[in-house]
Amino acid sequence: MVTTPAPANQPSANQRGAHRRTKLIAAIDTHSLAHGQQLATQLNGVVDAIKLGFEFTYSCGLEAVRALGAKQGLFLDLKLHDIPNTVAQGVAALAPLGPLLMTIHASGGSAMVRAARNALDEAFSANPGARPKLIAVTVLTSLDGAALLELGVDATPAQQVVRLGRLAIEAGADGLVCSAHEIAPLRQALGEAPLLVVPGIRPAGSAHNDQKRIMTPGQAAEAGADWIVVGRPITQAADPAAAARAIQAELAAHTNP
Numbered sequence: 698m699v700t701t702p703a704p705a706n707q708p709s710a711n712q713r714g715a716h717r718r719t720k721l722i723a724a725i726d727t728h729s730l731a732h733g734q735q736l737a738t739q740l741n742g743v744v745d746a747i748k749l750g751f752e753f754t755y756s757c758g759l760e761a762v763r764a765l766g767a768k769q770g771l772f773l774d775l776k777l778h779d780i781p782n783t784v785a786q787g788v789a790a791l792a793p794l795g796p797l798l799m800t801i802h803a804s805g806g807s808a809m810v811r812a813a814r815n816a817l818d819e820a821f822s823a824n825p826g827a828r829p830k831l832i833a834v835t836v837l838t839s840l841d842g843a844a845l846l847e848l849g850v851d852a853t854p855a856q857q858v859v860r861l862g863r864l865a866i867e868a869g870a871d872g873l874v875c876s877a878h879e880i881a882p883l884r885q886a887l888g889e890a891p892l893l894v895v896p897g898i899r900p901a902g903s904a905h906n907d908q909k910r911i912m913t914p915g916q917a918a919e920a921g922a923d924w925i926v927v928g929r930p931i932t933q934a935a936d937p938a939a940a941a942r943a944i945q946a947e948l949a950a951h952t953n954p
């Protein structure tokens with residue numbers, strides 16, 4: 698395991714998770730503008746933020762992203778991954794949309810992550826407090842150890858997440874996307890500062906779909922997730938707002954003893 702011991706006075710992931718509220722992001726993955734607007738309206742005030750990614754952005758365009766994001770907290774998940782200059786220009790172009798969080802891939806390397814952070818710092822030099830948080834995706838939650846081997850990565854998902862997580866945080870990322878299984882090793886290696894954004898969340902009994910490294914909302918809260926990301930279990934429910942409320946109740950039960 699590529700980790701270093703936690704300082705003696707550092708709270709464990711469980712202690713931390715038990716005293717901080719884990720926030721809920723709903724992934725609005727739809728190609729329909731009307732459906733996206735409907736979901737955003739239903740979930741406004743129920744979830745803590747919405748996530749718009751490839752499906753909505755590529756289908757509906759940036760103006761639609763701007764319109765939905767103006768009404769509630771936005772996680773803009775476009776997972777940029779290219780040479781440093783191209784990613785820096787992309788981040789600078791997206792920054793005026795004003796997301797709370799935006800994603801790049803840590804596997805683009807430290808120069809790419811640094812270029813993205815510098816571009817954001819420059820774009821928000823007059824108002825650093827409004828700068829979107831730069832979140833680096835480590836190992837996608839749809840990948841398991843066998844899939845990593847297929848890519849030529851001879852490491853467990855946890856080892857690879859910690860390796861990429863350290864690289865990204867040292868290069869200027871504010872936080873990481875990981876599965877709930879890697880929260881404890883990341884906290885041990887990198888401490889409490891990085892924001893941990895956790896997809897691959899499935900309420901007990903719901904379909905796993907294409908996700909491999911999953912946990913329930915309550916387990917992710919106990920592990921110390923700052924944000925959880927939930928898509929289909931909310932958007933495909935008969936009543937999305939009720940599904941989101943049930944997840945919020947589960948989070949509250951685990952973070953506020």
Ligand SMILES: O=C(O)c1cc(=O)[nH]c(=O)n1[C@@H]1O[C@H](COP(=O)(O)O)[C@@H](O)[C@H]1O
Nearest residue numbers: 724774836837838874896897926927928929
């Ligand atoms: O960056 C992400 O948000 C992300 C990273 C990751 O490793 N796994 C992952 O599932 N996601 C996103 O989180 C959401 C999960 O959706 P559901 O599987 O429907 O809950 C999708 O929008 C994914 O794009």
